[in-house]
Amino acid sequence: MLAGKRILLIIGGGIAAYKALELIRLIQKAGGMVTPVLTRAGSEFVTALSVGALAKSKVHEALFNLTSEAEMGHIELSRSADLLVVAPATADLLAKMAGGRADDLASTLLLATDKRVLVAPAMNVRMWQHPATQRNLGVLRGDGVLFVGPDEGEMACGEYGPGRMAEPATIVAAIGAALGGGPLAGKHVIVTSGPTHEPIDPVRYIANRSSGAQGTAIAAALRDLGARVSFVTGPATVLAPAGVDVVRVETATQMAAAVAAALPADAAVMAAAVADWRVANASGEKLKKDGSGKAPALEFAENPDILASVSNGVKRPRLVVGFAAETTDVVAHATAKRARKGCDWIVANDVSPATGIMGGTENAVTLISEVGAESWPRMGKDEVARRLAARIAKALA
Numbered sequence: 418m419l420a421g422k423r424i425l426l427i428i429g430g431g432i433a434a435y436k437a438l439e440l441i442r443l444i445q446k447a448g449g450m451v452t453p454v455l456t457r458a459g460s461e462f463v464t465a466l467s468v469g470a471l472a473k474s475k476v477h478e479a480l481f482n483l484t485s486e487a488e489m490g491h492i493e494l495s496r497s498a499d500l501l502v503v504a505p506a507t508a509d510l511l512a513k514m515a516g517g518r519a520d521d522l523a524s525t526l527l528l529a530t531d532k533r534v535l536v537a538p539a540m541n542v543r544m545w546q547h548p549a550t551q552r553n554l555g556v557l558r559g560d561g562v563l564f565v566g567p568d569e570g571e572m573a574c575g576e577y578g579p580g581r582m583a584e585p586a587t588i589v590a591a592i593g594a595a596l597g598g599g600p601l602a603g604k605h606v607i608v609t610s611g612p613t614h615e616p617i618d619p620v621r622y623i624a625n626r627s628s629g630a631q632g633t634a635i636a637a638a639l640r641d642l643g644a645r646v647s648f649v650t651g652p653a654t655v656l657a658p659a660g661v662d663v664v665r666v667e668t669a670t671q672m673a674a675a676v677a678a679a680l681p682a683d684a685a686v687m688a689a690a691v692a693d694w695r696v697a698n699a700s701g702e703k704l705k706k707d708g709s710g711k712a713p714a715l716e717f718a719e720n721p722d723i724l725a726s727v728s729n730g731v732k733r734p735r736l737v738v739g740f741a742a743e744t745t746d747v748v749a750h751a752t753a754k755r756a757r758k759g760c761d762w763i764v765a766n767d768v769s770p771a772t773g774i775m776g777g778t779e780n781a782v783t784l785i786s787e788v789g790a791e792s793w794p795r796m797g798k799d800e801v802a803r804r805l806a807a808r809i810a811k812a813l814a
């Protein structure tokens with residue numbers, strides 16, 4: 418996938434630096450070549466000796482190194498690569514990049530390059546969520562910097578949340594996509610995700626417990642394979658992935674309109690937990706108790722079925738994938754749903770409370786297609802997403 422591609426890999430300081438060693442190995446396995454750059458902080462976590470031995474290359478460390486200036490100046494070093502990858506990227510390194518600083522070799526290379534830059538952040542969850550870091554991310558995204566991760570999970574510091582560096586295999590996929598070499602390059606995929614909010618009045622709404630985690634992971638996995646992703650999301654609790662076109666909606670009606678506007682597409686993956694009904698008599702003003710002790714009566718109207726209308730519409734994508742969240746007879750219900758909705762595949766999961774799947778980080782799914790039902794073992798939602806994205810790539814090949 419990366420045959421002949423030259424990757425300049427900047428290894429920042431952080432406990433995730435040890436994963437950079439595995440990353441070097443995987444890039445090489447995919448046919449790529451790695452020129453490593455180790456920041457001073459990075460060298461506190463991994464040694465130049467192990468990095469250089471794995472990369473089979475000189476490790477660049479210092480900005481003012483006359484020997485290396487004679488061999489190859491920093492300008493040339495930053496331009497002879499096909500892609501610059503920063504993994505792990507610390508909050509400090511992101512701040513330097515966003516500010517255009519060039520006070521060490523890594524930041525100078527990042528400022529001097531004319532190539533794309535892919536960043537895999539890794540830091541403590543509070544540092545990641547800090548407004549300063551989020552501001553820097555916004556600046557860097559605006560500058561066209563690509564991001565992969567961070568993942569959410571247990572961290573070395575004992576805290577839990579977003580901040581873990583993306584797994585090396587995911588970074589390699591993102592490198593492939595950044596270089597335009599992914600199997601879904603040139604393909605457009607629409608992904609719906611998250612819950613919908615159906616207003617009762619201007620301050621109250623009806624919602625569901627969907628976090629948007631599975632849809633978000635699917636959008637990121639499709640992006641990593643090179644797809645252009647239109648990500649139509651309700652008010653999810655997880656962050657939208659970088660590198661996709663995000664369309665934020667609240668209601669099912671808005672989601673239906675956003676999906677219609679995003680067509681045509683090669684595939685559509687409808688992972689959103691769309692409310693079946695909206696409040697037909699939603700009030701324009703906040704409902705108040707009138708002292709009579711009588712509760713207001715809500716009337717409901719059925720929402721548009723986005724999956725069914727995309728499946729049966731004139732602009733039908735080649736592949737339409739729906740989801741089925743069931744609590745009983747999962748396969749039977751999902752098989753019936755596939756026929757009823759007219760989609761190609763249904764990804765069915767058991768969301769009974771005992772499974773801990775709804776709102777959790779793992780999923781156990783059954784893929785229902787024209788050839789029958791295929792149960793996958795329980796695994797992380799990211800892994801489900803990667804498998805599904807790989808199947809979609811195969812189907813569209």
Ligand code: C5P
Binds near residue numbers: 740
């Ligand atoms: O009918 P049910 O809600 O169980 O079907 C689930 C599938 O249908 C999911 O893929 C969901 O995104 C999609 N759906 C939709 N529009 C609706 C209801 C469900 O796209 N109004």
